[in-house]
Amino acid sequence: MTDRAKKRILLWFRNDLRVHDNALLASLPAGAEAIPVYIFNPVQYRKTTYGFPKTGAFRKPFIEQGVTALKENLKKMGSSLIIQSGNPAEILSNIAGRTNADTLFFTKEHTAEELLEEDQVRKALPGLHIQSFEQRSLIHPSDLPFMLSQLPDVFTPFRKEAEKNLKIRQPLPVPYILPPLPAELQNYPDDYSALGEVEYSMTDDRGVMTFHGSEEAGLKRLNRYFFETKAIATYKKTRNGLLGADYSSKFSPWLATGALSPRLIYSELKRFEQEHGANESTYWLLFELLWRDYFRFVAMKYGSLIFQRQGIRGSGANLNINRKAFDLWAGAKTGEPFIDANMTELNTTGFMSNRGRQNAASYLINNLKGDWLAGAAYFESMLIDYDPCSNWGNWMYLAGVGNDPRENRVFNTARQVSMYDPQGKYISHWLGD
Known part of the structure; x- marks a missing residue:
């Protein structure tokens, strides 16, 4: 030829x-x-x-x-x-x-x-x-045990059906060799101009870890969390942590850009279980991957409704944007130390724990009566691991216009602090004594 x-x-x-x-x-x-x-x-x-x-x-x-x-x-x-x-x-x-x-x-x-x-x-x-x-998902959409139009509007029924009929495809092999570019493209100049100015010095020693966007860095993180530290073995106990690299997997930034495949994570999880045994913690990582899949399937089912104020429920208050309240929240100046600590972490590192995200979102929505769309857009801007399905799905959930079976999910900040930062280590870490 x-x-x-x-x-x-x-x-x-x-x-x-x-x-x-x-x-x-x-x-x-x-x-x-x-x-x-x-x-x-x-x-x-x-x-x-x-x-x-x-x-x-x-x-x-x-x-x-x-x-x-x-x-x-x-x-x-x-x-x-x-x-x-x-x-x-x-x-x-x-x-x-x-x-x-x-x-x-x-x-x-x-x-x-x-x-x-x-x-x-x-x-x-x-x-x-x-x-x-x-x-983009762990479960291929065509392998779901139901038509997408029949996707349950609450996570638990989805999870139970998915686990009962779990079909995860094997990761595809890496080609050993690829054909070279056609001759007319050999010296095609790169153009990064849409990025604008890129700042690489925005690091803070207080952050949970340093994130690098390469596939190699994602694979190293996967190997470290599973096989070097074996931190996966205690994930269910530590997953609500706030400080340190290994209270959670931190796979999310690489999952967001596709530098890590969810199917590879699952394959390595199964290998860990074979070598070291399965427990509640190894199961819980699968549980979280299923949550990630669920929000993607919700986006596929409902389309642009996930970006609208009344969400997939088509109900909820039409709040006016309280710009002053939003600015205090985004600027980590609400006067509520736990919220301000979490927002400071976000603003200085681009990362925040899952526990922190839930509390920060609930505070904006319920305490400040702010616009959840503005909060979701701010997280989109700031988070290093932004994924549209997970971000907007979670915000919609907490705003009471998404997939939460409860009408009003309000986080009591004082109670959250007593449970997850009882000695104030996280607050002092980010706000000082």
Whole structure:
């Protein structure tokens, strides 16, 4: 087969910044030429209506690190990565025209902006064969024990059915070698301009750990948490912790960018159980992965409703935005030490514990009578591990317009402190004595 007659496949990387368990790579036909592309879409880096950036100062470098590392990994396999900034539909159309590509592979996303992006790409490439892959969840959507339209609106029935009929696909193999880029793309210049200024010095020694966006860093964290420290063995006891690297897995940043595959995590969890035994803690990590899946399936079922004030329930108060209250909350100046400590951690590191997130969200919604949409948007901006399905699903849940079977879930801050920071170590760690 001559070079000109070879199949040329565009591989559009998005939130799948890895070479392990990646259907885009594993599905390449023998003899085909691959053109891997990543595009920084300026839409994701603009300012929100609230005045803060959609992608903030902590997540930007984490994503950039993941993209750069992916390029290096693809180079080791004989290929490379075309890195561009701009409208994905226009850029992919331009590259397809320049290279006579005939096929496009990409990982499917499930929320409004990403679905619009996909639709625009499909319209811009009418002559190409387009194949999308479901690989953002632990359970493949087609392996669910019910139709998506029948997804329970409460987590527990979903979990019970999922566990009863649990089908987790094996991680896909990593290709040993990939074909080189076509000659006309060998010296294609990278364009990171959509990111704007990226600040790498925004670290704070008080943070739980240093996060680097590369696939290698994610794999190292997985190995450390499971096999070096064996901290997974006590996860159920420590998961509500507030200080230190190992009270929880901290896999979420790499799951968000796709630098870690949930199926690989599950596969390694099963290996740990075989080598060291299963217990409540190893089960609880699966439990949390199922929560993550659940919010993704909720987004698939309800679409843009998860971003609307009245949520999937279509009910709830139409609160006016109390900007002053929101600014106090976001600025860690509410006067409630536990809330301010958590918001200080978020503002200085881009991370916050699950316990902290629940308390901070509840305080804004219930104590300050603030707009949950503004809170969710702020978390989107600040969190290094932002995932639209989990973030908006959790906020909707706590606002009483989502998947919580209880009408009003209000966190009593004083009681939470007595349970989770009784000696005030966390508060003093972030606010001083």
